[in-house]
Amino acid sequence: MASAIEIRGLTKSYGDVTALDGIDLDVPEGSFFGLLGPNGAGKTTFINILVGLVRKSGGTASVFGYDVEADYREARDRIGLAPQEFNVDRFFPIREVLEHKAGYHGIPQDDARERADEVLKRVGIYDKRDTRFDWLSGGMKRRFMLARALITDPDLLILDEPTAGVDVQLRHELWETIVDLNDQGTTILLTTHYIEEAERLCDEVAILDSGRVIEVASPEELMDRGTDDIVVQLRDNPTAVPDFEAEDDRVESVELDGTRLVVTAHQGGLVAPDVVQALDDAGHEIVDLEISRTSLEEVFVEMTRQGQGRATMEVEQ
């Protein structure tokens, strides 16, 4: 599949600080791609290089085959960016802000009005079209940021923490809108501190830590790397249970505490039936069984722990 984003040996230094330390990355066209990393990992720097706000120190970066510096205009016109910060002109009605933005990207005035109305409807704030940005609620501001990113009908939509600080209801609405866009072919690059967001939405995630890509995988693959707990409640009080560790190399540890048995294993869902069978064969009656899956968050924290312990991810409340 062609790449929407192709990065080779990308570096960026701010004086003594190395923000990006030789990144290689391919984001396939049409994918929903997550960029995860603790604070200071280099995510914003990466995005800013793609949209021409920051000049790279070395390496190459292209968007749909256009170099982000040499072919700046072509590359930039294909990208819609919803940044973390509200960098919006606050003195004009939001529909006008959108029309200006469209004009800047070469969209004729009549089409610009039509597009502005369309994207405002799409994100559900059309009735606020004559309101100034400052007068919108926090959630409406987030919606507006998405509308502004969509005004040029981009092939690549970059969302830098699009749901930061919004309530659960709106988060789900924004997710729906974004998934719709992806279904229609828009490539999405998402950074988020909400691990659940990445887990739900992304086909693939890259984990960035201290300016390096330490992993690229699907959320499922990453979760399979962690261990799950198979918790079995037995009726009797056995002194010994079958040697699960010796029988299955996916099993990491076994702990028996009275009638409670905990088998910690990779791919717990697949190991559990064998555990049940072995216990049954050994004559133990099972009263209750529960599998607690490792979360992407646990895997993430483990992977980025070396990065000076700065991993600070939030969990949705």
Ligand SMILES: Nc1ncnc2c1ncn2[C@@H]1O[C@H](COP(=O)(O)OP(=O)(O)OP(=O)(O)O)[C@@H](O)[C@H]1O
């Ligand atoms: N303009 C700048 N001048 C100097 N250092 C900078 C500048 N911008 C970023 N940095 C540094 O580069 C590193 C990467 O920062 P960046 O903002 O890209 O990380 P991030 O992953 O987006 O973090 P966060 O999740 O906190 O937004 C950090 O050490 C940061 O302090």
